[in-house]
Amino acid sequence: MHPDSGRKPIDAAFARELRAQLPAAVGVVTTRHGDELHGVTVTALLVASHIPPRVVVCLERPSRSAELVAASGVFAVHALSWSQMFLADRFAGRAPLVDPRFGGVPHRSGVTGAPLLANALAWLECRVVAAWPAGDHVVFLGEVVAAEAAAGGDALVHFRRRFHRLQG
């Protein structure tokens, strides 16, 4: 057992360290509000229910993403493939030279108006049915209104602050 176990205060830095220990699928949440397209890299995502299909995403608050998803009431969540690592950096705001985030990124509009990124392992398009503040994040529950899955491809996973390739 770790000598500090149960004793270390769970401050913001330690909470990030704990999160870094959880291998997580890397996704991008997109939305459209009026003419504004937005996308954000996330690992806080999960399929919460199969029947009916429900998805949960957690977005930092305050943030442009949380504001726009709350205002539009729609979002699409994408599971990125290994070959889309550049999108994970782009939509985390780590590629300032190529802002705006959608510049040169192939996408089309879904039934909700949210942009759907081409070549993701899967995407699920959702309408927000509930939202709860959870500390420095907002938890959005979405009802899935459309979805698509790719036949193959390797997954992009985040673990210990690095991206990894998970063979499909």
Ligand SMILES: Cc1cc2nc3c(=O)[nH]c(=O)nc-3n(C[C@H](O)[C@H](O)[C@H](O)COP(=O)(O)O)c2cc1C
């Ligand atoms: C691997 C990785 C995972 C992330 N996961 C989340 C997440 O689950 N929720 C979130 O709100 N931000 C997450 N972020 C941070 C956002 O992508 C980043 O802060 C983004 O610039 C926020 O954009 P916005 O300020 O336009 O909303 C993650 C970043 C990375 C690199």
